[in-house]
Amino acid sequence: MKRATLLAAALLCATPASAGWKLVPAGTPIAVAKSSMSVRPGEAWNRSTERPSKRGETWTLDGVALSDLSFYAAVPPGEAIFRERDKKDEPLPRVAAGMLPTDIVAAVEGSYRILLRTSLFEVEEVAPATLGGHKGVRFTYRFTTQDDEVRRRGEALAALVGGRLYLMTFDAPAIHYFDARIAAARAVMDSAVIPAASVEVTR
Amino acid sequence: MKALLLLAALAQAVAAGPQTSEERGLWMEMDEAERELKDSNFVVRDSALQTYVEGVLCRTVGTARCAQARVYLVRTPYFNASMAPNGMMQVWTGLLLRVRNEAQLAAVLAHEFAHFEGRHSLIQFREARAKTDAMAWLSFLPMGVGAIGSVGLAGGIFANSREMERAADLASIGHLKSAGYAPGEAARIWEGLRAEQDATAAARGRKSRRDRNGGFFATHPNSGNRAAYLTQAAAGAGGDDGAAAYRAAIAPWWARLIDDQIKLNDPGATDFLLGNLARDGWTAALLYARGELYRAWGRPGDLEQAVAFYREAIAAGVVPAEAHRGLGLALTRIGDEAEARAALGDYLRLKPDAGDRAIIAAMIAS
Numbered sequence: 001m002k003r004a005t006l007l008a009a010a011l012l013c014a015t016p017a018s019a020g021w022k023l024v025p026a027g028t029p030i031a032v033a034k035s036s037m038s039v040r041p042g043e044a045w046n047r048s049t050e051r052p053s054k055r056g057e058t059w060t061l062d063g064v065a066l067s068d069l070s071f072y073a074a075v076p077p078g079e080a081i082f083r084e085r086d087k088k089d090e091p092l093p094r095v096a097a098g099m100l101p102t103d104i105v106a107a108v109e110g111s112y113r114i115l116l117r118t119s120l121f122e123v124e125e126v127a128p129a130t131l132g133g134h135k136g137v138r139f140t141y142r143f144t145t146q147d148d149e150v151r152r153r154g155e156a157l158a159a160l161v162g163g164r165l166y167l168m169t170f171d172a173p174a175i176h177y178f179d180a181r182i183a184a185a186r187a188v189m190d191s192a193v194i195p196a197a198s199v200e201v202t203r
Numbered sequence: 204m205k206a207l208l209l210l211a212a213l214a215q216a217v218a219a220g221p222q223t224s225e226e227r228g229l230w231m232e233m234d235e236a237e238r239e240l241k242d243s244n245f246v247v248r249d250s251a252l253q254t255y256v257e258g259v260l261c262r263t264v265g266t267a268r269c270a271q272a273r274v275y276l277v278r279t280p281y282f283n284a285s286m287a288p289n290g291m292m293q294v295w296t297g298l299l300l301r302v303r304n305e306a307q308l309a310a311v312l313a314h315e316f317a318h319f320e321g322r323h324s325l326i327q328f329r330e331a332r333a334k335t336d337a338m339a340w341l342s343f344l345p346m347g348v349g350a351i352g353s354v355g356l357a358g359g360i361f362a363n364s365r366e367m368e369r370a371a372d373l374a375s376i377g378h379l380k381s382a383g384y385a386p387g388e389a390a391r392i393w394e395g396l397r398a399e400q401d402a403t404a405a406a407r408g409r410k411s412r413r414d415r416n417g418g419f420f421a422t423h424p425n426s427g428n429r430a431a432y433l434t435q436a437a438a439g440a441g442g443d444d445g446a447a448a449y450r451a452a453i454a455p456w457w458a459r460l461i462d463d464q465i466k467l468n469d470p471g472a473t474d475f476l477l478g479n480l481a482r483d484g485w486t487a488a489l490l491y492a493r494g495e496l497y498r499a500w501g502r503p504g505d506l507e508q509a510v511a512f513y514r515e516a517i518a519a520g521v522v523p524a525e526a527h528r529g530l531g532l533a534l535t536r537i538g539d540e541a542e543a544r545a546a547l548g549d550y551l552r553l554k555p556d557a558g559d560r561a562i563i564a565a566m567i568a569s
Contacts, residue, residue, distance in 0.1 A: 088407070088409065090468075091407070091468060092468065093468055093499075094501075096501060098536065100532060100535060100536065100566070101562050101566070102532055102559065102562065102563075102566075103532075105559075106466075106499065109466065110466045110467075110468055110499075113463075113466050113467070114466075114467065114468060117279070118245075119245075119278050119279060119280055119296070119463040120244055120245065120278065123558065123559070124558050125558045125559070125561070126558060126559035126561065126562040127559075127561035127562055127565075128561060128562055128565040137562060139559075144244045144245075146245065146279075149242075149243060149244055149245075151244065
């Protein structure tokens, strides 16, 4: 299956034949998404060499169609969170200074709807949370994609840190895989650390 | 699957069943595509709405003929309808959001039916096969992932040659006249789409593509021409536009359809659509939707406008609890904390089981 990440799969040109995988070992802190944010996975994961955006990174346990843990780090105001398919005709929502937690959720929902071309996307629960010690938001959602008609569930953890957006998402089919993998994904999300020094760093 | 759906979406045609081996083959492929569509999560399963749309089709083309069509309402926010050669008709919810009355819906359904009766897709399929391998033809089509959604992005009802489109347009005027619908409404659809494309372009700071006629649109009469010859064909004929019946039929779905549209991040088009729907007055539902749109738009002054729209909506009548949520969030963004807390509190009181209760409660407390 020529599909590197769920969102990247929505972008026709985003699946180079050279997409590959690197092992992420368990138990050691590892920097993600070309940023100073790091996580410490409790078990080994597979990292895709293909990125869902220039500030993103995708891990999986079963193949991304079945479990997709993605990281997006330090997205500055004015930028889309995800790689755009067509900036001119299908622009994605942008990160904005002063976004409320509910605005972050809306930006993720809008981006998924546009990239996956689906109207079957529903946010379920939205609650306060901390991401690497920073005040943020955790939310759950359900969506269905048109190309494979698979019903998926997702959970995300996000925060604005120093005016930049940090986001982690976990998406998996509602049948079996979400329940089977959410604990491992949540453990990775909850292990995230964003050093205070990174707040002003521009990459 | 994708290729079949593409063909289904592109194809349109036939009364007495398939007549040749070629046509039988095309029908078989369409039947397979239809089996997949039947199981799709994107098909709207609402018997009242289904019965209504089928009723409009039957009134328009006649009861005997409409029995040849099987209507599928597809949840996707773009403007489109299509009819495959085996009688599978797709009507997208983005079309339902955009047409303003029953006569406009009837015009689109009659147009698609005319392609079907004219066996237009078969003719086109033959032409394509004469020139090249059919599969090569399919792979040439400007679509990839998500056939349903991609189609709409290419713009409007499509397929067939310009002559076929024109023939179907004129046939639809005949159907509207004999069904007693106001035939002038057919041109209104294209005028609306043109204006919507202008509005999208203006909000995004680029040139409108409304009458672009190169590339994909080369096979279509441009919207301007279309509106002109439709107006001419309808001249002098009166009839019923069925606006009240249409509004009543679409009412249970309207909130979801406008929500799908707002989340497309095409604020120019959405604002235009809302204004178009509000020609007879801004209802509470329209004002609430406009509040949601402006809260997301993000230009200077939009949040203040959103606050005003939410307040007008709440004053105007029955609105969803989310109107109070939107008001509270917009007020939070502009720093009016006391009022924001009150509005968010109203939201939680009106919707105690809200999925975002925890975050809203935390925002009130902070």
